[in-house]
Amino acid sequence: MTTTRTKQVPRLDEMTRSELIQYLKDTVKPEEGLIPSYIFSHPKVYELEMEKIFLKDWLFIAHKSEIPNKGDFVTRELGGQSVIVTHGADGEIRVLLNVCTHRGMKLCRMDNGNQKNFTCPYHGFNFKNTGELIGIPFQKVVYGDTMDKSTMGLKEIRHDVYADLIFATLDDDAVSLDEFLGDIKWYLDLAFNRAEMEVVGLPQKWNVDGTWKLGSDNTISDSYHTLVSHGSIAKLGLVPTGDYSKYGYQIYTGNGHGLNLGMPNPDGFAFPENLINEYKERLHEDQYDILKQMKNMIVCVSPNIMILISSMELKGQQVSHTSLRIWKPTGPDSMEISAWVLVEKDAPEEWKRLSEQANTLTFGSSGIFEQDDTENFTDITQNSKSPYHLQENIVYNYTMGMHQEPVENFVGPGIVYKDKFNEANSRAFFRNWLDQITAE
Structure with a gap:
């Protein structure tokens, strides 16, 4: 009797870079709805993600309303690098690498503030909030006439703005922000350009x-997952039935971006009624028609942005809340979540307070939805760290909705499916992810 032995695949830890890329191409099969568990926690996959995605994509770093005045700044992280987002003395917004050009010290340690200048805590080199080096302690004594300060300004990072969202990229060869966002801009308008x-x-x-x-x-x-993970909200009466999250549309707009649009809203208009004229002026007629019917909208801007519009009843009225968060990777099996709450600037103060409260109760760090989701993310990631012989054979099923066809004549752009119980967008997301990390 002869025994045929299959070719042994090297352990992921032992694979060369080219072997790993080929293994990813062979085992990650988005179009078939087959996603292997190892991609959710393996350090070598994470290394490719950081290099091919987070050092190259456009990433959200701030909203313009966070730095409204000259001298305002926030410090953020971009692809593992600390940056200062400043509203310069000249009125221009800049994204500056938070690294002193003298000896590499972190220049600014505050999360936010208002500064005309930034002084390095190591040797005292002083920079304007526009990036120019303007002062060196004892310059004449220690450098004589040899130091040219004009060559030592802070490095400026490429950035652009859409709907007051400030994006930046560490890749000077990246496509424009406009091209990167593409058709998702039509839906971003509903969140950030409606007012x-x-x-x-x-x-x-x-x-x-x-x-x-x-x-x-x-x-x-x-x-x-809302049926089960968030099933308690129906029991609490926050939503009418457990399957409320099914109704609406799932939409993919390309480049890894997509959304779930919940409509119609049986509880009526959830936005400040005193701003209806502003909504009509700023939105296209089709966009305003969507806003009138909107129950919720959950948008993913690839790679790691979540934008949410939802609503709940507080003090006898429907109150919408709008938030943006980023899932910032801090390791192959960990992330830091940062979440911003936004309101219409000209809404009544009481309505703003209720909107913030609604977000805190549902999607704040201790909110009802957030606690449920965190448990899921933690356990799935832990389970993906199976021994190698199991990792090869554990493949997650993403085939939901493969029997469905897109609908025609939807008012907004994208590939649109009726009802939101579908994994078409996940398959498209992982196809985009795979193409990025295996690109040569």
Whole structure:
């Protein structure tokens, strides 16, 4: 009797870069709805993500309302690098690498503030909030006439703005922000261009022992989990039935971006009625028609942004709340979540307070929905760390909705499916993810 032995595949830890890329191409099969578990926690996959995605994509770093005045700044992280987002003395917004050009010290340690200048805590080199080096302690004594300060300004990072959202990229060769966002801009308008919006307070931040991809996957496609994970909200009477999250549309707009649009809203118009004229002026007629019927909208802007519009009843009225969060990777199996709450600038003050309260109760760090989702992200990530012989054979099923066909003549752009219980967007998200990390 002869025994045929299959070719042994090297352990992931032992694979060369080219072997790993080929293994990813062979085992990650989005079009078939087959996603292997190892991609959710393996360090070598994470290394590719950081190099191919987070050092190259456009990433959200701030909203313009966070730095409204000259001298205002916030410090944020971009692809693992600390940056200062400043409203310069000349009125221009800049994104500056938070690194002193003398010896590499972190220049600014505050999360936010208002500064005309930034002084390095190591040797005291002083920079304007526009990036120019303007002062060196004892310059004449220690350098004589050899130092040219004009060559030592802070490095400016490429950035652009859409709907008052400030994006930046570490890749000078990246496509324009306009091209990167593409058709998702039509839906971003509903969140951030329907009125002049402003951030409430500082972003909340918390850490989760889960991979960033699960946050994006959950956002772009998974309304189905609401039936069970968030089943308590129906029991509490916050929604009429457990399957309320099914009704509406799932939409994919390309480049890894997509959304779930819940409509119609049986509880009626959920936005400040005193701003209806502003909504009509700023939105296209079709967009305003969507806004009138909107129950909720959950948008994923690839790679790691979640934008949420939802509503609930508070003090006898329907109150919408709008938020933006990023799933920032801090390791192959961990992330930091930062979440911003936004309100219409000209809404009544009481309505703004209720809107912030509605978000806190549902999607704040201790909110009803957030606690449920965090448990899911943590356990799935932990389970993906199976021994290698199991990792090869554990494949998650993403085939929901493969029997469905897109609908025609929807008013907005994208590939549109009726009802939100579908994994078409997840399959598209992981196809985009795979193409990015295996690109040569």
